[in-house]
Amino acid sequence: MAELRQVFEDTGAESVRTYIQSGNVLFEQTKPDAAKLEKAIAEAFGVESTVVLRSFADIRRLAGAHPFGRDTSNSFVAFLAKKPTKAGIKGLEELDAGRDRFEILGNDVVLRFPSGYQSATLTGAVLERRLGVPATVRNWRTVAKLAELSEG
Numbered sequence: 001m002a003e004l005r006q007v008f009e010d011t012g013a014e015s016v017r018t019y020i021q022s023g024n025v026l027f028e029q030t031k032p033d034a035a036k037l038e039k040a041i042a043e044a045f046g047v048e049s050t051v052v053l054r055s056f057a058d059i060r061r062l063a064g065a066h067p068f069g070r071d072t073s074n075s076f077v078a079f080l081a082k083k084p085t086k087a088g089i090k091g092l093e094e095l096d097a098g099r100d101r102f103e104i105l106g107n108d109v110v111l112r113f114p115s116g117y118q119s120a121t122l123t124g125a126v127l128e129r130r131l132g133v134p135a136t137v138r139n140w141r142t143v144a145k146l147a148e149l150s151e152g
Contacts, residue, residue: 007044011036019146023049024138026056026149034081050134052079056150058106063147066140067103068112075140076117078109078124080133088131095130097121109135 001018004025008016013027034051041049054062066072084092089104100122101112109127113120117139124137138146 003044004041007040008037011040017149019149020142022138022142023136024142024146026146050081050136052081052134052136054079054108059143059150060147062105062108062110063144065105065110067105067110068101072140072144074113074116076111076113076137077140077143078111078127078135078137080107080109080127080131080135082133083107084131084133088133092127092130095121095126111137 001021004023005016005018008025008027011029011033013025013029013032016025016027018025032053034053037051038049041047041051062077066075068075083106084104092102098121099114100120101114102122103110109131111120111122113122124135127133127135127137
């Protein structure tokens with residue numbers, strides 16, 4: 001993760017911190033540029049990836065808005081690269097997701113998998129296909145920890 005922090009610093013980010021080994025980066029920058037970060041990551045690591053940006057306030061607001069009650073143990077968030085279209089949302093709503101549930105909150109989809117992630121129908125790949133938007137999925141614990149880390 002030290003190399004990833006360096007890539008972000010080299011693009012002008014400040015106070016760069018990472019959380020676990022799944023590409024969660026907290027940083028400060030006046031005008032972060034996802035495309036610039038994607039290019040820098042591709043050059044440094046030789047992999048194409050989608051960078052999804054959220055402000056600290058966005059992460060904290062999301063962490064405080066769990067729509068499925070108090071139990072967050074089987075909850076996840078798909079952070080979308082951009083807001084889905086109405087047609088994309090309709091396509092997702094038409095999917096038979098079994099017991100899985102979702103709630104779209106701005107550019108994010110909060111997911112509830114009562115039978116766990118391994119049995120989920122609404123995987124990141126399914127969301128990307130249905131919504132036509134790149135996504136990255138994190139469990140609720142990670143979202144809550146990112147919100148906590150964003151406070152100081």
